[in-house]
Amino acid sequence: MKRILTLVLCMSLVMTAGAAAAKTLVIGSMSPLTGPYAADGNDIANGVRTAVEVVKASGGIPGYDDIKVSAQDTACDPRQAVAAANKLMNEEVPGVVGAYCSGATIPASQTLDEESIVMITPASTNPVVTERGLKYMFRTCGRDDAQAPAALKFIAGPLGAKSIYLVDDKTTYSQGIADQLEKIAPEAGVEVLGHDHINQGDKDFSAILTKVKQANPDLFYISLQNSATGALMVIQAKRMGLDAALMGQDAVYHPQLIDIAGKDAEGMYLTFGYTDTEAPAYKEFIAAYKPKYGDPGAYSAYAYDSAMAYLKAVKKAGTTDPDAVRKAIIETDFDGASKKIDYQENGDSGSNYVIRKVEGGKFTNHWNPETGKMF
């Protein structure tokens, strides 16, 4: 009897807790908060938090007393990402912003989609993410299959490089982009002199750089998952006396690159989605983000826009019902902090890669592959 009583008591407690929490909208955030990609991961979680703060400050969402963020750690690991997705499912979040690494986003989205939870990735650029016909999967950033061609356009065009040497660190994302560039480069008349791979956590690149120096390419393309590792490679390349121009992709792109590599990063080219830092939406984002979390990282604005897109859709639909939210996400276009947000039926919102260059200790817009002009 006592046992049954306890059980009833427990259940009633759980139920009242559920009833009390119904007025709070909890959105999930998934990103690597620990491990080698913790820098980008925390940027993403902070971007989501900023969006929630901004929405709350401007009156919140009708029908909800409060909006909260449940930030989960994926550590950029497929298994931990699925565990994080399960945890968010148990917390009954209706929508998730994340994850960072494509290798983590792909399995986690499978789990979330089965439970009809909307997922918007701010940073996973691997094409597969939106190509599996998942109904509730959206992507704010661009796609790698747009990034490699944009890079190649610049390499073969204004840069005039005749030969390249590629290196990647074997993640779904980083190797995907290097493999594609290797494949399409000969079509543009650029010879691939070599394509090497490094291991995660490596710090010493003297052997590989000696190899690159001997091959003597016009351009050394660095496709790594981590900007700090990229910075180490840049420092060592300069110390080795490598003459080739250096180019990285959007994961090497991070303020950390310049912090660590300093002068050695000068003149390096990177592909990254075009963000108009003069636009009102970006200024609104910066005003909310900077006082609390410091300078934004590469994906802070994308995470902010992803969370904004979700919150706007919930507001428009007046419910968290996944199908209604999905419809609202596709229908709602707005000027985001990172770019113009316009999700298509397949979940993508377009790519707008431009070539940026490190000049005077800052990233500056350099060349636009769309128009073929310098900025």
Add this chain to the structure above:
Amino acid sequence: MDYFLQQLINGVTLGGVYALIALGYTMVYGIIQLINFAHGEFFAAGGYMGVIFISWLAAQGLDPYVCLGLSLVLTMGYCALLAMAVEKLAYKPLRHASRLSVLLSALGMSIFLQNGLMLTQGVYDKPYPTEITQGGFEFGLISISYMQILIVGITAALLVGLNLLVFKTKIGKAMRATAQDKIMSGLVGINSNRIISTTFAIGAGLAAAAGIMVGLYYGSVRYDMGFVPGIKAFAAAVLGGIGNITGAMIGGLIIGMVEIFAAGYLSSEYKDVFAFIILIGVLYFRPTGIMGENVDDTRV
């Protein structure tokens, strides 16, 4: 030929770093038969304390090279104290417990120290001032940076110093005696607890020196930087014959060279594979490692 020489220089530099870390593993193992898994964390702590001391001393307006030398000494001292504290806290109470308990305690200490470093220093990489280490020599296609010379030089000096300490001084003799027989050395008046503590301090000091040099050479440090080099250095210690000081130096150099040559002549992604194939191969034919374990009094 140029290519080979350049890779050889790269290999010696990396090998020197591994050797310095490997010594700590081997000395501690020699004296209390413990594989100190927290050893990689002393290396990481050294990297962080190095950049803290260097920036602080540079702010006092000291000459960069004086700064560097002073930071090296201060960092080694700091990590030596840290290691003594860790030993007292996590290993000494378990001196008479089973070896497995001490091993677990070491693993726990490693996790504790690494996460402590993450919480206090943050998840971002900490950049080292690279101005001091710019430049180098060029011989045709071969380039040797000042930093490589500095690493090899400091490593060699520390190795010579360690050898003198262990084989020519009274404390070295006491260390060797404790390693051979703790009870007997106690009977002849050697304070074995103090000797064990000293051994930890020396090992951690060498790891700290490696940490600061790695920070300078590669340009930044990160809280989890101790893990991978820790594993490699442990492999180097086993390869050379764990418990044997000369073995650790040779093992470190071999692992460093194999890695560089595998990356240089095959592919970078296979370098770890080859480093460990060498390890397995040597252990298959010589289970006690290249130099062999506890051959008379060379063990510490």
